[in-house]
Amino acid sequence: MPDPNYLFVSDLHLDAGAQDAHSLFMKFLANEARAARALYVLGDLFEVWVGDDDPEPSREEICRAMLELTRTGVPCYVIRGNRDFLFNTGFEQCTGATLLPDPVLATLYGTRVFVSHGDVLCTDDHAYQELRSVVRDPHWQHLFMALPLAARRALADRARAGSRDHTMRSSYKIMDVNESAVAAAFRVSQTRVMIHGHTHRPGIYRHSVDGAEAVRIVLGDWYEQGSYLVWGAEGYELRSL
Numbered sequence: 001m002p003d004p005n006y007l008f009v010s011d012l013h014l015d016a017g018a019q020d021a022h023s024l025f026m027k028f029l030a031n032e033a034r035a036a037r038a039l040y041v042l043g044d045l046f047e048v049w050v051g052d053d054d055p056e057p058s059r060e061e062i063c064r065a066m067l068e069l070t071r072t073g074v075p076c077y078v079i080r081g082n083r084d085f086l087f088n089t090g091f092e093q094c095t096g097a098t099l100l101p102d103p104v105l106a107t108l109y110g111t112r113v114f115v116s117h118g119d120v121l122c123t124d125d126h127a128y129q130e131l132r133s134v135v136r137d138p139h140w141q142h143l144f145m146a147l148p149l150a151a152r153r154a155l156a157d158r159a160r161a162g163s164r165d166h167t168m169r170s171s172y173k174i175m176d177v178n179e180s181a182v183a184a185a186f187r188v189s190q191t192r193v194m195i196h197g198h199t200h201r202p203g204i205y206r207h208s209v210d211g212a213e214a215v216r217i218v219l220g221d222w223y224e225q226g227s228y229l230v231w232g233a234e235g236y237e238l239r240s241l
C-alpha cells in the first residue's frame with residue numbers, strides 16, 4: 001500500500017456567494033483529503049473572517065466538515081491569510097485544525113520546505129504591506145474584536161471593496177512576489193523548496209539562489225476551479241479538480 005500524500009490548498013475564498021467553490025471543497029474534504037497524511041490550508045480559506053464568533057451558516061458548514069476530517073485522524077494545518085487573519089482558538093476548536101505561524105518550515109518525506117501564505121513576499125506592494133502590519137498587530141485586533149459583530153462585518157465589506165480597487169489600480173508586477181524577498185527567504189530558511197499561495201498565479205517556478213537551483217510552488221485559487229498540490233514519497237504534482 002503506497003504512503004499517503006500531503007495535500008496543500010490555498011485561496012479558496014469561500015463564502016455564501018461562492019457556492020460552486022463551497023460544494024467542491026466539501027467534496028474534497030470528504031474524498032481526496034480523507035486519504036491524506038495531512039492537509040495544509042495556506043490562507044484565505046474564507047473570503048472574510050471577522051472573528052470566531054460569527055455564526056454565518058456557510059462558514060459553519062465548512063468548519064463542521066473540517067472537524068469531521070480531523071476526527072478521522074487526518075491532521076489539518078492552517079496558515080492565516082490576508083482575508084482570515086483573525087482566525088483564533090475558536091476556529092481551532094470548531095475545526096480540529098492547528099493554526100501555524102507564517103512562514104513555517106515543514107519536512108515532507110525528507111525534504112525541508114518553506115511554507116507560507118505568500119503575501120509577506122510581495123514587498124513591492126508597499127500600500128498592502130503597510131496595511132498588513134496594522135491588521136496583524138495584536139492591539140489593533142483587540143480593538144477590532146471589541147466592536148459589535150455588525151460593525152465588524154460592515155468594516156470588512158468596506159475593506160473588500162478597497163482591496164478590489166487597489167488590485168485594479170496596481171500593476172501585475174507589483175502584485176507578485178519580489179525576487180529578492182524570495183531569495184532571502186530561501187537563504188534564511190536554508191531550504192530550496194517553497195510552497196505558497198496569495199498571488200493566484202499557480203505554477204512551478206525555478207530560481208537560482210547563490211548558484212543553487214530552488215523551486216517555488218504556487219497554489220492556485222478556487223474562483224474557477226479547485227487547485228491543490230499533492231506531495232508524495234515519489235514527488236509532487238499540482239492538480240485541478
